[in-house]
Amino acid sequence: MAAVLELLGAWPGDRRVAVGLSGGVDSSLTAALLVAAGWEVEGLTLWLMSGKGSCCAEGLVDAAGICEQLGVPHHVVDSRARFQDQIVDFLVEGYGEGLTPLPCSRCNRAVKFGPMLEWAAAERGLNRLATGHYARQRPAGAAEAQALPGDGAGRHQLLRGLDPLKDQSYFLYDLPQAVLGRLVFPLGELTKEATRVEAARLGLRTAEKPESQDLCLADHHGSMRAFLDAYLPPRQGEIVLPDGTVLGSHDGIEHFTIGQRKGLGVAWSEPLHVVRLDGAMNRVVVAPRREATRQACVVGAINWVSIAPPEQTIAVEVQVRYRSLPEPALLSPLPETAADHAADRPHRARLDFAEPQFSVAPGQAAVFYCGEVLLGGGLIQAEG
Numbered sequence: 001m002a003a004v005l006e007l008l009g010a011w012p013g014d015r016r017v018a019v020g021l022s023g024g025v026d027s028s029l030t031a032a033l034l035v036a037a038g039w040e041v042e043g044l045t046l047w048l049m050s051g052k053g054s055c056c057a058e059g060l061v062d063a064a065g066i067c068e069q070l071g072v073p074h075h076v077v078d079s080r081a082r083f084q085d086q087i088v089d090f091l092v093e094g095y096g097e098g099l100t101p102l103p104c105s106r107c108n109r110a111v112k113f114g115p116m117l118e119w120a121a122a123e124r125g126l127n128r129l130a131t132g133h134y135a136r137q138r139p140a141g142a143a144e145a146q147a148l149p150g151d152g153a154g155r156h157q158l159l160r161g162l163d164p165l166k167d168q169s170y171f172l173y174d175l176p177q178a179v180l181g182r183l184v185f186p187l188g189e190l191t192k193e194a195t196r197v198e199a200a201r202l203g204l205r206t207a208e209k210p211e212s213q214d215l216c217l218a219d220h221h222g223s224m225r226a227f228l229d230a231y232l233p234p235r236q237g238e239i240v241l242p243d244g245t246v247l248g249s250h251d252g253i254e255h256f257t258i259g260q261r262k263g264l265g266v267a268w269s270e271p272l273h274v275v276r277l278d279g280a281m282n283r284v285v286v287a288p289r290r291e292a293t294r295q296a297c298v299v300g301a302i303n304w305v306s307i308a309p310p311e312q313t314i315a316v317e318v319q320v321r322y323r324s325l326p327e328p329a330l331l332s333p334l335p336e337t338a339a340d341h342a343a344d345r346p347h348r349a350r351l352d353f354a355e356p357q358f359s360v361a362p363g364q365a366a367v368f369y370c371g372e373v374l375l376g377g378g379l380i381q382a383e384g
């Protein structure tokens with residue numbers, strides 16, 4: 001803990017900071033550490049959803065309680081409309097089209113970090129934001145000289161959190177440089193275990209709160225299935241082999257994901273996996289495992305973080321899911337199309353995996369690393 005306090009104590013420049021408080025133990029300790037290191041802290045909670053539960057009313061109360069305990073101001077910003085528009089509607093639309101959309105990175109960019117920084121600057125004159133994410137940020141200039149497969153000059157770097165089991169850098173790949181340069185992640189240096197121990201030692205009232213699920217919407221609705229059922233009416237369709245042979249039926253493609261084997265409800269001579277979700281035909285396509293891997297994929301809407309957009313093929317390690325292991329791949333930039341050019345994330349690339357990959361799901365993020373440094377990331381595109 002002494003090392004974190006030392007790091008925060010030596011942080012260059014402005015020591016006034018808004019802390020994003022969810023009411024959980026991670027953000028509580030983040031605020032407590034910054035206070036202990038002598039920073040001027042104000043708590044900021046985004047009200048994301050109506051209802052009870054730790055993500056809603058309960059979270060707001062716990063966040064207010066922590067601020068009271070630490071003797072710092074607390075602010076609540078009603079962001080329910082933005083969350084509904086940017087996350088809930090986006091998810092429902094994506095699942096309906098047969099994607100496996102990733103809400104968290106989008107939420108961090110469009111709902112949390114950008115809007116929190118804007119609010120803090122406009123309303124409180126605070127230009128820095130801290131959160132309880134397990135990731136690390138190295139300000140441009142402070143970045144240690146390190147061999148990266150691209151030009152990292154003048155860029156703020158994003159690094160994995162030191163706890164390999166909690167590292168959340170994957171969900172932060174889409175943050176723009178202007179945002180990254182204003183962030184502080186005190187917990188990136190800690191393990192989750194150390195966070196719990198320190199929160200208990202400091203007597204923080206949220207120290208014993210149970211870990212939330214990876215996805216807040218699943219927490220809120222009880223399960224992902226319950227969330228989807230609330231928004232998408234059941235739509236009966238077929239489960240088929242790639243040649244069109246009908247093996248069974250389903251009640252909505254949104255309940256399946258690429259690579260899934262269990263719960264298909266079809267019998268075949270060998271185990272089958274979901275290989276494609278066909279939104280137009282409302283079909284789930286299944287095949288034996290050997291047909292469920294991909295040697296390559298196209299990634300779009302890339303956000304380059306710790307290096308400038310490369311002009312040539314580079315070697316990276318890539319994660320195609322939050323919980324997947326980093327795998328070696330070659331990344332080759334693709335020419336921009338007119339549609340790419342119009343978008344705010346114009347860069348696309350092709351990934352050639354060293355080994356065939358399983359569970360490469362359109363809609364999920366492919367995030368590129370060089371060791372602990374997050375280089376960039378983008379969204380896996382549907383085939384063809």
Ligand SMILES: Nc1ncnc2c1ncn2[C@@H]1O[C@H](COP(=O)(O)OP(=O)(O)OP(=O)(O)O)[C@@H](O)[C@H]1O
Pocket residue numbers: 019020021022023024025026027028030044045046047048112130131132133211212216
């Ligand atoms: N509604 C919110 N308002 C403000 N900041 C938030 C909110 N939700 C999350 N955050 C910030 O993002 C960080 C990571 O959020 P995540 O949902 O992954 O929670 P977590 O890892 O369970 O953390 P915590 O224990 O603080 O809830 C939090 O630690 C907090 O700083």
